[in-house]
Amino acid sequence: xxxxxxxxxxxxxxxxxxxxxxxxxxxxxxxxSFPAHAIPNGAFAGAAGATLVGVNPLFGLVSFAVLAAxxxxxxxxxxxxxxxxxxxxxxxxxxxxxxxTLSSVYEPAINAxxxxxxxxxxxxxxxxxxxxxxxxxxxxVLLFRPLVFTSVAPELAEAxxxxxxxxxxxxxxxxxxxxxxxxxxxxxxxxFSLMIxxxxxxRLLSSRPGRAIALSVALALVTVWLSIAGSxxxxxxxxxxxxxxxxxxxxxxxxxxxxxxxxxxxxxA
Amino acid sequence: xxxxxKNAGGGxxxxxxxxxxxxxxxxxxxxxxFRIDQGEFTGLIGANGSGKTTLFRVILGLQTVxxxxxxxxxxxxxxxxxxxxxxPQKVLFDPDMxxxxxxxxALGIDGNRLGFKRRTRADHQAxxxxxxxxxxxxxxxxxxxxxxxGEQQRVLIAHALVSRPELLLLDEPLSNLDPGSVQEIIGLxxxxxxxxxxxxxxxxxxxxxxxxxxxxxxxxxxxxxxxxTTDEVVRPDVLSALYGHHVDVxxxxxRVMVVVGEESGQSFTAANHPELVVE
Amino acid sequence: xxxxxxxxxxxxxHSVDNALAVxxxxxxxxxxxxxxTVLRGQxxxxxxxTDVATAGGAGAFLAGVAPLAGFIGxxxxxxxxxDVIGVQRVKGRDIATGVVLGAAMGLAALFLYLSATxxxxxxxxxxxxxxxxxxxxxxxxxxxxxxxxxVLVVVAIIGRPLLLxxxxxxxxxAKGVRLRAVGFVFMVVLAVSVGLSAIVIGSILSTAxxxxxxxxxxxVVGRFGVGVAVAMxxxxxATVLGVVLAYDSFYWFPSHRGLPVxxxxxxxxxxxxxxxxxxxxxxxxxTPTKPRVANAGDPIGWH
Numbered sequence: 001x002x003x004x005x006x007x008x009x010x011x012x013x014x015x016x017x018x019x020x021x022x023x024x025x026x027x028x029x030x031x032x033s034f035p036a037h038a039i040p041n042g043a044f045a046g047a048a049g050a051t052l053v054g055v056n057p058l059f060g061l062v063s064f065a066v067l068a069a070x071x072x073x074x075x076x077x078x079x080x081x082x083x084x085x086x087x088x089x090x091x092x093x094x095x096x097x098x099x100x101t102l103s104s105v106y107e108p109a110i111n112a113x114x115x116x117x118x119x120x121x122x123x124x125x126x127x128x129x130x131x132x133x134x135x136x137x138x139x140x141v142l143l144f145r146p147l148v149f150t151s152v153a154p155e156l157a158e159a160x161x162x163x164x165x166x167x168x169x170x171x172x173x174x175x176x177x178x179x180x181x182x183x184x185x186x187x188x189x190x191x192f193s194l195m196i197x198x199x200x201x202x203r204l205l206s207s208r209p210g211r212a213i214a215l216s217v218a219l220a221l222v223t224v225w226l227s228i229a230g231s232x233x234x235x236x237x238x239x240x241x242x243x244x245x246x247x248x249x250x251x252x253x254x255x256x257x258x259x260x261x262x263x264x265x266x267x268x269a
Numbered sequence: 270x271x272x273x274x275k276n277a278g279g280g281x282x283x284x285x286x287x288x289x290x291x292x293x294x295x296x297x298x299x300x301x302x303f304r305i306d307q308g309e310f311t312g313l314i315g316a317n318g319s320g321k322t323t324l325f326r327v328i329l330g331l332q333t334v335x336x337x338x339x340x341x342x343x344x345x346x347x348x349x350x351x352x353x354x355x356x357p358q359k360v361l362f363d364p365d366m367x368x369x370x371x372x373x374x375a376l377g378i379d380g381n382r383l384g385f386k387r388r389t390r391a392d393h394q395a396x397x398x399x400x401x402x403x404x405x406x407x408x409x410x411x412x413x414x415x416x417x418x419g420e421q422q423r424v425l426i427a428h429a430l431v432s433r434p435e436l437l438l439l440d441e442p443l444s445n446l447d448p449g450s451v452q453e454i455i456g457l458x459x460x461x462x463x464x465x466x467x468x469x470x471x472x473x474x475x476x477x478x479x480x481x482x483x484x485x486x487x488x489x490x491x492x493x494x495x496x497x498t499t500d501e502v503v504r505p506d507v508l509s510a511l512y513g514h515h516v517d518v519x520x521x522x523x524r525v526m527v528v529v530g531e532e533s534g535q536s537f538t539a540a541n542h543p544e545l546v547v548e
Numbered sequence: 549x550x551x552x553x554x555x556x557x558x559x560x561x562h563s564v565d566n567a568l569a570v571x572x573x574x575x576x577x578x579x580x581x582x583x584x585t586v587l588r589g590q591x592x593x594x595x596x597x598t599d600v601a602t603a604g605g606a607g608a609f610l611a612g613v614a615p616l617a618g619f620i621g622x623x624x625x626x627x628x629x630x631d632v633i634g635v636q637r638v639k640g641r642d643i644a645t646g647v648v649l650g651a652a653m654g655l656a657a658l659f660l661y662l663s664a665t666x667x668x669x670x671x672x673x674x675x676x677x678x679x680x681x682x683x684x685x686x687x688x689x690x691x692x693x694x695x696x697x698x699v700l701v702v703v704a705i706i707g708r709p710l711l712l713x714x715x716x717x718x719x720x721x722a723k724g725v726r727l728r729a730v731g732f733v734f735m736v737v738l739a740v741s742v743g744l745s746a747i748v749i750g751s752i753l754s755t756a757x758x759x760x761x762x763x764x765x766x767x768v769v770g771r772f773g774v775g776v777a778v779a780m781x782x783x784x785x786a787t788v789l790g791v792v793l794a795y796d797s798f799y800w801f802p803s804h805r806g807l808p809v810x811x812x813x814x815x816x817x818x819x820x821x822x823x824x825x826x827x828x829x830x831x832x833x834x835t836p837t838k839p840r841v842a843n844a845g846d847p848i849g850w851h
Contacts, residue, residue, distance in 0.1 A: 033642035034592040037649065078825060080365075082591035083763045087818060089595065090756040094814035097752065098807050111664075115657040189599075190657065193650030200643045237661050243654020250647045254633075329722070355722035365766045366587065367775045368715055380712035381723040383705050412770055413715075428719065 006232070008123050009185075013224045015133045016182045017194065021202075021220030022140055023178045024195030025213045026171060028203055029151045034082055035072050035172065037192040038089035040179040042068030044188035045096030047113055052103035057113075058125070062180040068092055069176035073169050115239035116187030116231075129181055136174050136181075147171060148209055186224070190239035197246020198223055201253035219249055281342070282307045282352075282436055282468050283328070288337035290323055296492050297323045301337070303487050303496035305468055307435065310459060312479045313472040315489035321472040324489065325438055328470075329355060341436075354434035354467075356425045358441045362414040370416070370424045371409045374399055377428035399427040402461050419450040423457065430465055437462075439471035443478065451478050458482075476503075477524045503527065568791055570689065574745045575757050575783035577696045580703055581741040583762035583772075583779050584734065587714045592642055593627075593635055594738055595755040596649040600626030601743035602751050603656035610659050610666075616688055619747045620695070623739035626652055628732075636731040692744055699741050706730055711772065749787075752810045757783050760817035764824035768831075786816040 027036045046064020047057040068088055075084035100110070140147070150157040150164045158164055182191040198219035199212075206212045227241035283305040290298040297320045305311050315321050326332035328339060330346055339346045341353070362368075368376075374396045375388065400409050403423040408416060413424060422442060429437055439458075443451045459482045462469045473479065476486065480499060487496040488503070490511050495502045502508075503525055508516040517528040585594045604622015608615050626648050633644035703710070709730045713720035721727055745754035761782035762775070769775040790813030798806035 028643060031639075031642050033646035034595075037592075037596075037646065079763065079767075080586070080589065080591075082589060083586060083759055086591045086595055086755055086759040087763070087821060090752055090760075090814050091818055093752045094756075094808075094811045098811040101806075101808050111660075115661070187657070189653045190650065192646065193653065196643065196646040197650055200647065237657040239657040240654045240661070243650045243652070243657065247647050247651035247654070250643075351724070357716075357718045357722070360716045360718060362716065363587065366715055367766060367769050367772045368711075369771065372772065373715065373719075376708065376712045376715070376719075377723070379708055380720065381709055381725045383709065385704055410770075425719075429722070432723075 006228075008126060009228055009232075010225075011126055012129055012185055013228050014221065015130055016185050017220040017224035018217050019133045019136055019178050020182055020186075020191070020194040020224075021198055021217035022137060022213060023175055024199035024220065025202065025209075025216045026140070026147055026151065027175065027195045028199045029148070030171070032171075032175070033192065033196050034085045035069070036175060036179070036195050038072065038085050038092070039065050039068045039172075039176050040183050040188045040191040041089055041096075042092035043176075043180050043183050044113055045092045045099065047183075047188075048096045048099035048103070048110075051109075052099045058180075058184070061183055062177065064092065065176035065180040066173055069172035070169070073172050077165070111237075112187070113183065114187050114189050115237040116185060116190060116242065117238065125184075132177060132181055136178050139170065139174050143167065143170065144209075185238070186227075186242050187237070187239040190242045193243045193246045194220055194223060197243075197250050201249040204250075204253040204257050223249065280307050281305075282309075283470075284340045284343075285324075285328070286337050286339070288327060288339065289335045290320075290327060290332060291335050292323070298327070298494075299492040301494045303485075303494060305436065305470060305485065308462070308466055308468055309484040310462055310469045310482050311471075311485040311487060312476055312483045313470060313487045313489060314474070314476045314479075315472070316474055319489045320492060321489060322440065325355075325440060325472065328353065328438065351432075352435040354429035354432065354437045356422075356429050356437065356439040356442060359418075359445060360421070360425065362421075364412075364414040366412065366414050368413050369410050370405055370413055370420075370427075371396060371400065373413050373424055374427045374431050377431040395431055399431045402430075402464060403427045403457060418445055419454070422446070422454060426458070426461070430461065430467060433465070434467060436468045436470060439469070441472050441474075443471075443473050443475070455479060455482055480523075480525065499525070566689075568788060570692065570748055571787040571791065572784045573693065573696050574748050575761075575787045576780050577699050577741050578745055578754070578757040579761050579765075579779035579783045580700060580776055581738055582758040582783075583765065583776055584703075584710060584714055585738060585758060586762045586766060588734070589638070590635070590641070590738070591759050593630060593645045593735070594742060594758045596630075596645045596652075597623050597626055597739045598742045598746045598751040598754040598758075599649055599656070600652040601739065601746045603652040603659065604743070605747065606656050606659035606663065610663050614688075616691055616747060619743040620740055622652070623743035623746075624736055627735040627739035631732050631735050635735065636728065692748060695740060695744055699737055699744070702733065702737050706733055710734055749813075750810055753787075753813055756810075756814045756817045757786070760821055761786065764817075764820045767821075767824040767828040782817075782820050786813050786820060789813075789816050 024036075027033060043061045043065040046060035046062070046067070048060070049064065050057045050060025053060075071088045071091075072085050075088060078084070146157070146162050146167050149160075150162055150167050154164050178195075179191050182194065186194055199216040202212045202216035202219055206215055223242060223245045226245055227238050230236065230241040231238040281304055285301055285303050288298055288301040289296070301324070313321050313324065323332060327334055328346070330350075341350050375392065377399075378392050378395065379386070379388065400406055403426050405420070405423045405427060408420050408424075413421065416424065426437075426439075442454060442458075446454060455478055458469055458471070461467070471479075476483075476499075479486075483499060485496060486499050486502050487494055488508070488511065490508070491513055493511050495507050495511050503518055505516055505518050508518065508527060512529055514529075519526040519528060582594070585591060601619045601623035604618040604620075604625070605615050606618070607622065608618020611618075629648045629651075630644045633647060635641045635644040709720065709725040712723060713725050713727055713730055717727060720730075742754050742758060745757065749757070762779040764782055765775045765778035769778055790809050793812040793816075794807060794809040797812070800806075
């Protein structure tokens with residue numbers, strides 16, 4: 001599995017994992033798991049639409065992901081977050097279903113988009129993926145303090161002059177770009193899992209932001225490497241491994257934490 | 270500390286005996302003893318962080334005690350005795366919640382009941398009476414999420430009282446109200462308590478507004494408690510023993526001011542003891 | 549050919565009338581369960597359970613077991629897992645949902661791959677996700693009806709404690725409501741409800757009808773009972789209108805392909821929501837009310 005032709009898989013997987021681990025830390029911190037699940041589904045619809053129109057699917061992925069993110073952000077201001085996300089999600093999925101019906105996409109291509117494909121990123125795409133990935137990571141580094149501040153204490157942050165809405169929008173766009181990059185490798189349905197399982201596990205193991213992010217990235221890398229290896233060896237979809245390993249990591253972290261927990265005050269029966 | 274019997278209400282309703290509570294190694298309550306009789310109006314007075322909430326949690330069955338016991342009419346406390354009603358400090362209602370004041374009070378009757386039983390005419394009557402008793406008719410048909418703090422409080426009181434508890438616990442009901450509303454709510458509680466024959470036990474960090482209505486005060490400081498009438502409890506000797514250092518009590522124009530010295534010094538800081546607020 | 553293009557679940561073995569009847573039943577159940585789902589802030593769990601149920605269905609398909617059992621069973625197992633991890637607490641509930649959903653999607657990937665390699669079913673994947681692959685056999689219909697009625701009965705039984713705990717966990721606790729038990733029963737009810745709708749109308753519509761009509765209703769009504777009725781009306785209306793439009797769309801495109809029912813129903817649901825939002829804003833402009841924050845503080849620590 002370490003042959004030349006798998007090099008792309010390892011490289012793209014590594015980039016994507018590092019990005020997902022970092023972005024995922026904030027997803028977990030901000031309670032944005034639902035958008036993290038919804039946006040890649042929107043991205044999928046975009047890929048379907050792009051294929052219909054005859055454009056490079058990657059373009060559809062990115063544009064619809066960003067559209068979904070902005071849509072969720074805008075609607076959230078008028079109604080509850082989760083209702084906004086749910087409605088944006090079903091709208092995207094319905095569009096995707098419509099696009100699929102109108103076009104005739106080859107089924108393995110759909111499966112690859114949904115569940116991941118270790119060779120999902122071709123050699124020519126590595127460089128743009130790397131560039132966008134670095135861009136997203138740079139944005140996170142630059143906005144690290146404001147992001148943490150607005151996630152943990154939004155009113156205080158506003159009082160200090162931080163524009164929470166702007167930061168939220170930027171975060172959603174970074175999330176959208178990250179998912180668009182991750183979808184070809186891990187699949188639209190499992191991208192969010194990479195951004196939730198490992199970071200949630202990391203957060204259970206460490207409460208200091210710096211350490212938790214590093215741990216989150218490390219766990220995401222482990223997840224993706226094991227998934228690529230597993231997918232190659234057993235010839236099963238990469239998404240299966242991502243979902244399962246993510247869940248195992250989370251449960252493992254929970255059990256680990258439980259061993260050291262202080263006995264809680266029990267309630268009178 | 271002294272625990273005088275009061276002939277006002279009648280029988281004993283709540284008794285807290287020798288209660289110690291420790292949370293994560295810290296002593297929160299120590300050797301707490303007091304009783305509340307039927308129909309009495311009792312104030313739980315103490316600074317923020319003095320353990321008032323913990324004491325309420327004990328009475329509601331949410332907090333285990335390291336020592337001692339709590340009894341209702343002589344019987345050991347079950348979790349959430351039906352005889353005890355509770356009004357939380359502030360309930361944040363979702364603005365979209367399609368529940369009117371009237372509906373919330375009705376849920377006070379059957380909110381915990383499983384099954385299909387429809388509400389009877391008597392139920393609706395009870396709701397109307399309670400809305401009238403707390404003077405909430407003007408906003409009976411408005412969504413609870415859109416009420417002001419004072420209006421919400423009345424509805425919460427009605428909700429708790431409609432099931433006819435014998436003891437009503439109120440968690441800092443006065444803390445978020447403007448001074449005018451404070452007097453209104455106290456008057457309302459006093460009146461309703463008499464009408465419904467309910468004992469009132471409310472917590473506050475400022476006792477002056479309550480002086481005219483309280484039958485008994487339970488003063489909490491330094492994890493310890495002194496209970497009795499205001500005259501019995503709010504005295505330098507009693508409170509000094511409670512705090513563990515010298516305390517002066519001043520009476521200014523019919524109001525009480527407790528002046529707590531720091532250790533052996535005479536200085537005091539108003540920030541530490543809000544009961545020192547001079548009106 | 550026809551059934552491949554339009555929701556096979558609705559059309560394959562029935563006349564349009566039957567499809568509408570079943571769709572309407574599902575819409576009604578979704579409205580009732582959905583209004584609690586929205587009020588309790590569990591929209592993510594409601595959507596996630598649809599996907600979990602679908603994964604269960606894929607597993608059942610692979611194992612050769614009755615698909616309905618897979619949908620319902622998978623959903624209930626998922627709901628139980630979410631409950632154990634902590635979906636009832638407001639903080640961290642999205643993690644509980646997300647982790648279970650991730651695991652379920654991973655399993656779905658496995659099941660579908662194995663199905664594709666072991667059977668000759670084509671279009672399996674997208675049909676499972678966007679439409680019901682399990683053409684609802686007329687023999688399953690009685691079970692769907694019975695389960696729907698069961699869901700409504702259970703909701704009626706726990707209705708008051710469920711409502712009070714949705715209004716305020718503190719007040720509910722103070723009245724003696726067993727919060728954890730009621731919450732768990734609701735999660736199971738939610739799982740069964742979305743499992744039913746997923747198998748009958750597909751996972752997209754399952755979420756759309758669970759969240760959309762109740763959310764729209766909540767924007768315009770003042771009483772809970774009225775809200776449920778309006779949600780039902782909006783849900784059934786969207787379903788009927790969607791089916792009709794889908795049928796008509798067959799004639800709109802030169803290639804005579806038509807668009808899926810799910811597309812039209814979702815569009816109607818979203819339009820309903822838009823209209824409701826406008827109505828709400830219009831009403832607020834005329835009678836100003838104080839803005840309130842919608843996140844329950846919990847000083848006495850009920851959890």
